[in-house]
Amino acid sequence: MRTNVGIVGAGPAGLLLSHLLARAGIDSVVLEARSREYVENRIRAGVLEHPVAQLLADSGVGARMQREGLPHEGVVLRADGVDHRIDFAALTGKHVMVYSQHKVVQDLIAARLAAGGQIVFEAEDVAVHDVETDAPVVTYRHEGQARRLDCAIIAGADGFHGICREAIPAAHRQSFHREYPFGWLGILAEAPPASEELVYASHDRGFALLSMRSPTVSRLYLQCAPDEDLEAWSDARIWDELHLRLGRDGFTLREGPIVQKGITPMRSFVVQPMQRGRLFLLGDAAHIVPPTGAKGLNLAVADVAVLSGALERHFRRGESAGLEAYGATCLRRVWQAQRFSWWMTSLLHRFPAHTPFEREVQRAELAHVFASRAMSTALAEAYVGLPLVMPG
Ligand code: APR
Ligand code: PHB
Numbered sequence: 258m259r260t261n262v263g264i265v266g267a268g269p270a271g272l273l274l275s276h277l278l279a280r281a282g283i284d285s286v287v288l289e290a291r292s293r294e295y296v297e298n299r300i301r302a303g304v305l306e307h308p309v310a311q312l313l314a315d316s317g318v319g320a321r322m323q324r325e326g327l328p329h330e331g332v333v334l335r336a337d338g339v340d341h342r343i344d345f346a347a348l349t350g351k352h353v354m355v356y357s358q359h360k361v362v363q364d365l366i367a368a369r370l371a372a373g374g375q376i377v378f379e380a381e382d383v384a385v386h387d388v389e390t391d392a393p394v395v396t397y398r399h400e401g402q403a404r405r406l407d408c409a410i411i412a413g414a415d416g417f418h419g420i421c422r423e424a425i426p427a428a429h430r431q432s433f434h435r436e437y438p439f440g441w442l443g444i445l446a447e448a449p450p451a452s453e454e455l456v457y458a459s460h461d462r463g464f465a466l467l468s469m470r471s472p473t474v475s476r477l478y479l480q481c482a483p484d485e486d487l488e489a490w491s492d493a494r495i496w497d498e499l500h501l502r503l504g505r506d507g508f509t510l511r512e513g514p515i516v517q518k519g520i521t522p523m524r525s526f527v528v529q530p531m532q533r534g535r536l537f538l539l540g541d542a543a544h545i546v547p548p549t550g551a552k553g554l555n556l557a558v559a560d561v562a563v564l565s566g567a568l569e570r571h572f573r574r575g576e577s578a579g580l581e582a583y584g585a586t587c588l589r590r591v592w593q594a595q596r597f598s599w600w601m602t603s604l605l606h607r608f609p610a611h612t613p614f615e616r617e618v619q620r621a622e623l624a625h626v627f628a629s630r631a632m633s634t635a636l637a638e639a640y641v642g643l644p645l646v647m648p649g
Contacts, residue, residue: 260286260375261572263395263408265383265421267296267376269358270540270557271414272365277316277565279372283572286406287369288380288397290415296378297366300445300517301358303468303476304329304455304551306642309558310354313361318368326356327469332640334605334623335458338505341627342454348630348637355455357470358554380404385411385424389534409535410568414557416541417526425533437523437547437602438609439463442481444495448513450475451503457549457605458503459623464549464606465502467510475513478521478548480606485520523547523602525595531584537564538584544591549605550598555642560587562645582649589647597639 262278264271267289275285289296305313310326313319330346345352369376381398388411395406413421422430450469458465463480470476479498481490492515500510526545531538540557563586567579579586604622608615626632 258286258404259407260284261408262286262410262412262568263393263406264288264412264414265385265395266414266416266419266540266542267291267362267366267378268414268416268540268557269361269365269554270542270561271412272362272369272376273558273561274412274414274539274565275369275374275376276318276365277561278568279369279374280316281565281569281573283568285375285412287374287376288383288395288406289376289378290380290383291378293366293376293378297359297363299359299362300519302548302551302554303355303357303470304555305354305356305361306555306640307351307353308642308645309555310356312558312562312645313364318364321360321364322354322356325360325471326354327471328352329355329454332455332457333452334626335456335503335505336620336623336627337460340456340505343633343637343640345637345641348634349641351641353551353641355469361554383415383420385413385421385536388424388536391535393535410571411536412564413536413538413542414540417545419542421536422528422538422542424536425528425530425538429530429533431529433525433527433529435525435599436483437525437606438483439480439606440483440485440523441466441478441521441548442485442487442490442495443476443478443519443521444515445470445517446475446477446513446515447473448475448511449473451508451510456503457601459605459619460502461607462498462502465499467503475511481520483522487518487520490518521548525599527588527591527595529584529588531560531587532580537580539564539587543587544595546594546598547602548598549601550594550640552594552598556591556594559590559645563587566646586646586649589649590643590645593639593643593647
């Protein structure tokens with residue numbers, strides 16, 4: 258089989274890239290290791306930045322998001338039982354859209370298949386070859402048959418645990434890491450959210466987050482040990498801890514059946530460069546952020562916006578400048594999102610190694626955010642989203 262762009266991975270990054278390329282008349286094939294059912298039901302994050310929601314709508318895959326998504330004009334930071342609202346609308350004139358990532362994936366798959374797009378699910382033993390030539394190849398097995406995809410370009414959208422990043426020789430790539438001394442225990446509960454807006458709670462017992470998926474489904478997280486044993490957390494224990502950490506006068510967290518629970522590790526990661534020859538990394542394949550800033554999906558979309566534009570100019574006009582500058586262009590925004598995600602995480606979580614002095618400095622920084630319009634505006638600007646393509 259032959260295509261212009263071979264895309265490894267049918268997560269938000271790979272699927273949106275395929276969708277935008279198709280709108281530009283550029284052929285692609287998506288190779289996905291998992292089944293369609295698996296990728297469409299993988300519970301992940303749920304906040305779309307303003308420019309991301311706009312891009313989905315503008316590119317024709319935003320109809321369900323506009324029907325079912327929840328526009329949010331602010332978030333609440335709760336410190337020691339006292340609320341401080343960050344008013345996105347007043348500070349930036351923008352809002353975010355609360356809409357599940359797995360629904361974005363479903364919407365993109367439906368759009369691609371309706372347009373005759375090619376997505377190979379359950380592709381096994383995917384491997385990329387000859388990325389430093391002008392005729393790269395992706396090999397894989399499907400339905401027991403060895404297959405070959407000849408491409409002009411390979412997009413590595415296969416996530417943090419994928420194979421594409423390793424196709425850049427170790428001697429030619431640099432990784433930046435930060436592991437955090439905690440994780441998040443997350444639940445999906447059939448319980449009406451106890452707040453209309455997200456609540457990020459900083460508490461002596463640890464961080465907690467109240468989010469939501471709909472007026473009847475809550476998404477809640479609590480800081481836990483990085484190697485937490487999920488079996489040690491009964492539903493009752495989870496709710497008790499959430500009540501303690503999210504509690505404040507006049508606030509009642511509503512319980513309900515927990516339909517999904519899991520532990521999310523917390524790490525910051527960036528690989529540079531994000532490209533080698535005809536291979537371009539995007540999304541989690543190139544970077545990971547702690548979920549505190551809700552940036553993972555949004556950063557993936559920003560990479561897609563840069564790469565799809567560069568590929569359109571390449572295939573339509575033979576231009577290579579955009580492709581040559583791809584990684585540098587993405588990394589300007591990646592590092593802004595890394596900084597914000599690290600800062601929000603450092604601000605709101607309990608660090609076991611923190612001295613009393615460091616804990617008081619944390620409290621003072623939170624108080625500074627609440628007291629300063631400039632600090633609140635900086636947080637709001639980062640949260641609602643920087644431009645998808647940041648000028649040099
Ligand atoms: N071959 C084919 N597909 C693969 C391979 C492989 N060797 N390895 C991984 N994949 C697939 C995964 O099954 C997954 O569907 O690549 C896809 C990568 O998707 P994501 O991990 O969702 O990454 P991305 O599209 O960059 O989206 C980033 O997803 O993980 C969240 O928090 C993250 O919100 C962020 C978003
Ligand atoms: C979520 O709804 O899953 C969510 C929201 C905000 C975050 C992280 C996760 O910062």
